Amino acid sequence: MAxxxxxxxxxxxxxxxxxxxxxxxxxxxxxxxxxIFVILFYVPLPPVNGEVLTPYLFLSMMVxxxxxxxxxHFIIHxxxxxxxxxxxxxxxxxxxxxxxxxxxKFLAKMQLRIGPLYCGKIEGILQLLADGLxxxxxxxxxxxxxxxxxxxxxxxxxxxxxAAVVALIPVAPGWVAxxxxxGIIAVFxxxxxxxxxxxLFSWASNSKYPFIGGLRALHQMIAFEIPFFLSALxxxxxxxxxxxxxxxxxxxxxxxxxxxxxxxxxxxISSLAELExxxxxxxxxxxxxxxxxxxxxxxxxxxxxxxxxxVKVYALSALFVILFLGGWAGPQIFPKELxxxxxxxxxxxxxxxxxxxxxxxxxxxxxxxKTFGIIMLMLLPRxxxxxxxxxxxxxxxxxxxxxxxxxxxxxxxxxIYGGILGPGGLxxxx
Amino acid sequence: xxxxxVAQFTPVIYMLGFGVxxxxxxxxxxxxxxxxxxxxxxKFLPMECGQxxxxxxxxxxxxxxxxxxxxxxxxxxxxxxxxxWASALFLIPRAATLPIMAFLGIMFAAMGYALYLAGxxxxx
Numbered sequence: 001m002a003x004x005x006x007x008x009x010x011x012x013x014x015x016x017x018x019x020x021x022x023x024x025x026x027x028x029x030x031x032x033x034x035x036i037f038v039i040l041f042y043v044p045l046p047p048v049n050g051e052v053l054t055p056y057l058f059l060s061m062m063v064x065x066x067x068x069x070x071x072x073h074f075i076i077h078x079x080x081x082x083x084x085x086x087x088x089x090x091x092x093x094x095x096x097x098x099x100x101x102x103x104x105k106f107l108a109k110m111q112l113r114i115g116p117l118y119c120g121k122i123e124g125i126l127q128l129l130a131d132g133l134x135x136x137x138x139x140x141x142x143x144x145x146x147x148x149x150x151x152x153x154x155x156x157x158x159x160x161x162x163a164a165v166v167a168l169i170p171v172a173p174g175w176v177a178x179x180x181x182x183g184i185i186a187v188f189x190x191x192x193x194x195x196x197x198x199x200l201f202s203w204a205s206n207s208k209y210p211f212i213g214g215l216r217a218l219h220q221m222i223a224f225e226i227p228f229f230l231s232a233l234x235x236x237x238x239x240x241x242x243x244x245x246x247x248x249x250x251x252x253x254x255x256x257x258x259x260x261x262x263x264x265x266x267x268x269i270s271s272l273a274e275l276e277x278x279x280x281x282x283x284x285x286x287x288x289x290x291x292x293x294x295x296x297x298x299x300x301x302x303x304x305x306x307x308x309x310x311v312k313v314y315a316l317s318a319l320f321v322i323l324f325l326g327g328w329a330g331p332q333i334f335p336k337e338l339x340x341x342x343x344x345x346x347x348x349x350x351x352x353x354x355x356x357x358x359x360x361x362x363x364x365x366x367x368x369x370k371t372f373g374i375i376m377l378m379l380l381p382r383x384x385x386x387x388x389x390x391x392x393x394x395x396x397x398x399x400x401x402x403x404x405x406x407x408x409x410x411x412x413x414x415x416i417y418g419g420i421l422g423p424g425g426l427x428x429x430x
Numbered sequence: 431x432x433x434x435x436v437a438q439f440t441p442v443i444y445m446l447g448f449g450v451x452x453x454x455x456x457x458x459x460x461x462x463x464x465x466x467x468x469x470x471x472x473k474f475l476p477m478e479c480g481q482x483x484x485x486x487x488x489x490x491x492x493x494x495x496x497x498x499x500x501x502x503x504x505x506x507x508x509x510x511x512x513x514x515w516a517s518a519l520f521l522i523p524r525a526a527t528l529p530i531m532a533f534l535g536i537m538f539a540a541m542g543y544a545l546y547l548a549g550x551x552x553x554x
Contacts, residue, residue: 178442180438211488
């Protein structure tokens with residue numbers, strides 16, 4: 001009979017679990033509870049439902065399910081919730097995860113790959129989890145001579161910057177983390193940081209291939225940033241506003257893609273270039289320069305950069321939907337009101353007793369559907385398209401796309417001055 | 431009014447902070463879970479497809495498309511200027527579009543000349 005070493009005994013396993021539980025209890029009671037009490041007793045809480053939210057009221061509301069709703073209603077309209085959960089980070093990260101999952105299945109179908117289709121028996125659902133576990137359990141190797149602080153900070157900056165783009169994207173009327181007057185310019189301003197991060201990271205990693213990749217990222221930016229700016233300009237001309245919510249609302253009867261098809265095309269192409277996706281993946285061309293500016297990344301550093309780039313995919317396709325596809329506009333398929341007044345039982349719970357707003361849910365539904373359609377269009381070239389050469393890239397950006405955006409800009413001007421769109425125009429909605 | 435404009439941007443800053451808050455634990459957990467084997471110095475050499483790396487990682491690199499970078503600096507500013515005009519298009523009189531067209535004409539002439547120069551060999 002085989003003898004096990006002392007440390008593999010079952011008792012030791014139980015003891016280690018008990019220790020972990022004990023530590024968790026100690027940490028919660030020493031740090032977590034004091035934090036909760038400090039917040040409850042010392043931070044001035046806002047009035048909820050006409051009453052000032054005292055700790056006693058808060059606890060009694062939390063215990064009684066029927067009285068929880070005002071708190072839920074209050075919390076989902078705070079800035080923190082908007083930033084952290086719904087139109088903000090968690091929503092975008094969920095979108096990114098679904099995008100990665102769908103992209104792998106999509107490419108697996110196109111290129112006869114096995115894993116993403118069958119891993120985990122049900123539709124390859126475990127592939128994503130396996131990827132995450134693999135990345136998080138891998139050793140992070142920093143090449144000798146690398147600039148360590150920048151090497152650690154760049155992936156964090158990448159995720160944070162793409163999250164900052166998401167903060168400006170409206171999902172439904174009123175559902176935007178930062179409702180900025182100059183929203184579209186702010187989006188472009190934040191997007192301008194990405195080549196900077198790529199260049200910093202490639203310089204910090206003290207290696208040749210990342211360096212070449214970083215320079216290519218810079219070239220790609222200078223080739224496609226101007227058409228990217230100017231293609232969105234036509235939408236601004238037609239709507240007369242820089243606020244993204246206003247631009248989406250201004251396309252009430254007719255979406256701008258009907259008037260600005262060329263701009264939409266240019267915007268799509270240049271957002272592919274901005275995202276470094278396949279026809280334009282020169283900065284990470286794996287058959288030429290190993291993995292471009294990601295050559296020296298390993299483990300979770302690579303994982304975070306991937307997360308950031310997929311959050312960016314969500315942000316840019318959402319921007320396309322807002323600028324050209326009418327944002328959240330769509331036929332009302334959800335009932336406007338499920339219940340008049342508070343209802344008891346399961347139905348009341350499902351509809352959140354009045355928090356449920358059919359119009360908002362409908363808006364979010366159409367926004368998600370359209371955004372996902374654009375994401376699928378962005379994934380498509382990865383399976384079917386080769387990479388283009390860098391001089392053709394610059395040539396396309398400067399000689400062709402800019403001219404195309406100006407053609408559509410003059411069409412937009414003609415539509416306004418011909419009295420078809422704009423205030424008092426033939427096709428202007430009310 | 432400026433204070434309000436700044437206050438509009440605070441969620442962007444929150445979002446930036448939240449991105450940092452969400453990504454730092456991932457790196458820390460990865461550092462805790464992953465193995466750290468540091469006995470092989472070859473592992474920490476810069477990647478050069480299995481060969482011993484030669485030369486320096488950070489070197490001078492020929493920027494072949496320098497002319498485009500110069501043009502970018504000009505046209506980026508022009509694009510933002512056009513945005514300010516476009517957002518006020520409904521408020522200004524129609525005649526005010528003519529100077530913009532003249533401006534665009536000047537920019538296009540300059541761009542055509544710059545692109546002509548950028549296409550020529552042997553001057554950069």
